Amino acid sequence: MEAPSEAQLPRRTGGWITFPFIIASSVGLTLAFGGWTNNLIVYLIKEFDVESIDAAQISNLVNGAGSLIPVGAAIIADSFLGCFSTIWISSIISLLGTILLALTATVDSLRPKPCEVGSTSCTPKPKVQYVVLYAAIVLATLGSGGTRSTLSTIGADQLADKPKDQGIFFNWFFFFLYSASVIASTAIVYVEDNVSWKVGFFICVAANVLGSTIFLMGSRFYAKFKPEGSPFTSLARVVVASITKRHVQLPSTAQDFFQGCNLAPKSLAVVPSKTFRFLNRAAIISEGDIKSDGSISNRWRLCSVQEVEDFKTLIKILPLWSSSFFLGTTIGVQLSFSVLQALAMDRHLGSHFQIPAGSVLVFVLISTALFLALFDKLLFPMWTNLTGKSLTPLQRIGVGHVINFVSMGVSGLVESKRLNVAKSNEGHNIVAMSVLWLVPQLALNGIAEAFHYPGQVSLYYQEFPITLKNMATAMISVLVGIAFYLTAALIDVVRRTSTWLPGNINNGRLDSVYWVLVVGGVVNFGYYLTCAWYYKYQNLNEVDHNETPPDE
Template sequence: MAGLVSGDTETQSSGDSKRGGLITFPFMIVTLLGISVTSYGWVLNLIVFLIEEFNIKSIAAAQISNIVNGCLSILPVVTAIITDSFFGNIPVISTAFISLLGIVLLTLIASFNKLIPQPCETGSILCESPSKLQLWILYSALALVTVGTAGTRVSLASAGANQYEKHKHKDSFFTWYFLTVNAGAIVSATAIVYTQDNASWKLGFGLCAAANLISFIVFLSGKRFYNHEKPMGSPFKTLIRVLVASLVKRKDVVSSKEEDYHRVLGRESKNFTAIPSNSFRFLNRAALRTEEDLNQKDGSVINMWRLCSVEEVEDFKSILRLVPLWLAILFLGTSIGVQASLMVLQALVTDRRLGSHFEVPAGSLQVVVLIFSCVFLVLNKWTIFPMYKKLTHKEMTPLQQVGIGQVLNILSMAVSAIVEAKRLKTVESEDLMSVLWLIPPLVIVGIGDAFHYLANAVVFYGEFPESLKNTATSVTSVAMGISFYLSTALIDLIQKNTVWLPDDINQGRVDNVYWVLVIGGVLNFGYFLVCSWFYTYTKFQDDNGQGQDVKDVTT
């Protein structure tokens, strides 16, 4: 394991020198692998399950899938807040049994005919709709498995990184984290989805339940080795205090003298500043000392809602600086969500035969994205980025990597539009296009994922305050979750106002939808370039762990 296996084996020193470090790696990774197999095993083929087993129309199934994917991405921030404020990572990850209950319930739904409507041919107007009870049970299962997954997958990212002290080891763990998530997704998109389509849904969901159970047992087995970081209380209270104090002192004049500001004595900070920075100067008033703020006898703070420390003000500013970059993720995720849904529908109306005995499951197409994402995660870390450093004599910054990912995503949407236009011509000639034509755009989006997913995680984890590390690892996921909702809204908007997305996409113009995404992607990339040009890292470090204060230039 590069970065972790090479060199010294480090341990955490928070109370017990035997806790943390490399010994925790196999437990974390195996747990993550099992959780990934479980979560992707049911969600990748959810559209097909809803169409074939619950007789739900294709576009409606795609929208339900987007809503579920949105919840999978948004709920982790709730978990992160709870984790940072009250419980810590390890107890929260231990709630993986909730997802186990959900996947067991899905297995039961697939096992008993009374829990699903009577089967019928896809597209038939005589299909029986699911009853309210059947839908209630289905949504209950989806809710349980979604909540359970949200409570573990993102927390594992923070928990794993927190086992190490050195920056390069944390970065290496994030690389292995994304590789493992994608590896689990590949297993699901191939073996699990194939089992669901060709053997039975009961067996497919049952395999997911087995993976969930094994991961839960493995995680509990390693608890004695983990570094259990104690929650620091609600960090959001501190952020609110900064805002309140700055508003209360809104009429005070901002000073440029060091002695006029309140600091926490004895607090060690890697990014210590004697006075607040010039950005968001309005907030500097929160740390401005006045006669009303301090006890004249012992110097203690009289009212914590009137006076904050310089460190607390700078923590709040570090979050505000990241908001524009976070917004740039939204449209990127929206285009990915729309493409993922429409690709399944496109695959269902293509020739999916490979040879005389094998048919590609429509839900397995996303495995292409995952495979190329894994390949380029490895190539980036051990080939492309070192070559870039050798040629330019400097590190490729995380935001430069995000910019490359955005460009590749735009290219993928353009290729998708061209491929769909070609597919529509084959419909007219009644000669179905091979499903293999859908692979090139998925290859490109997979390569793009390798650049922007990991880089965004590194940016937010590295730049967020220490007390918000779990929240930091979830904010990218939240952006993607909102993006899935936006993709659902975009599909609904297009369906209501155009003829591009009928239930039978052979009669529509999906290629026009992709061109809309291309235009939006170009505009979003321009916005991202402006944001990244003005953004200055506060904690960016090179491979040797040396801090740098660099202005990001992605062009």
């Protein structure tokens, strides 16, 4: 049965009545995913004897996939299934993966047997155990990624006729999302470390079941819309059409370009801009492109001028976008190695409480949340009063770059001190360096994120044309996903070309890795300043005309 159009929807569907169902679903599914991913490195090392650096690599791959999969899920939802179907199918896939992961901590035949004390060799572990483990990780990651972006989209769809309410929805949606992430990285991780992995993972299963069930319970209240196609399809059509017509000579008159089916050609006809002129061929009207009724005979051979210009806007912003690849890579390295550092440090607070290694990353979330609040209420108004100008997205991203490589420098200093303490204490019964030494670098990481992440979202939403506004979040997700894969590649290169990252980080030089990232961060910042200097805002009405790029 086809979903009714917006005009035919019963009055009981949509609106704020759907808010509790969507928020509860998001909290449950976030608890389920965060509960095992935040402690994945520790689980792989302690229960499956995976080498520490390999465990960090697997974590990077999972985090990368967790950011790229939502983009694919959004395309599927927009083009084929719709948000509702995509969410409930993905939640079931996530549940299957989480159950399978819980079984690896429960069923003896799926758990590697620990080596006997004093034994010089261990019994080879059955490959089926690792097949089940990695299958569980893949399914749980795939399912979680399928719900991450679509839940926020279906929530906004319920308030489609109230844009101001959509803004309120997003504020609360991300508040509960961050809150659930904090709970997952502290309470659930604590249970896994101090009670048992089995109990912790089954808490994740229960959270997944609860989130999925509540989402389905709200089905009768949701406004469900038919898929209208993905903006990525429009971009792909511009590329295909321009290549197909690569031998067609470019005309000079606006009447030779397709303006769109709903525009009056004589009054609104325009010639595409001269930048990236090759793409203009996608809008040239050739024989057979237009039917007798005025419709397009093949949408992969003819695009409107607006579609071509939208694609050019995307190309112009790509250099700025690419400058954040290295930024994300340094963050990925720091987050994964901070857990390994925590495992080698004293994590006791008092005589009875020990901080789980996977929970140290909560300091990033806390500092991000705190500084976002400070920016809104104190720092941004103070900046405006002092300069008479508001902080532009480019300036905000630039500050994030600087704080990021400063954070890497602090990481290098702390790791140098940790290595010295570890080596001086080797063979002696002396307490290791406190894990609280990691707080400054993680806090700086969170502050940098509070600058550059919202700055990038703001820039993309401001600069993208209306038809591509939904791509702003996708651009961030793709960026984060690629950055985590670049993190894995960088670590692999360092392992192959140096002795800095052995299985035991106490025998390596992780501090040297951090200092290389500092140098790379400074160089990358120079690249960013160059891109920002040459970039011209597309939507000048949304920017203070007196403001300058962040490189001055």
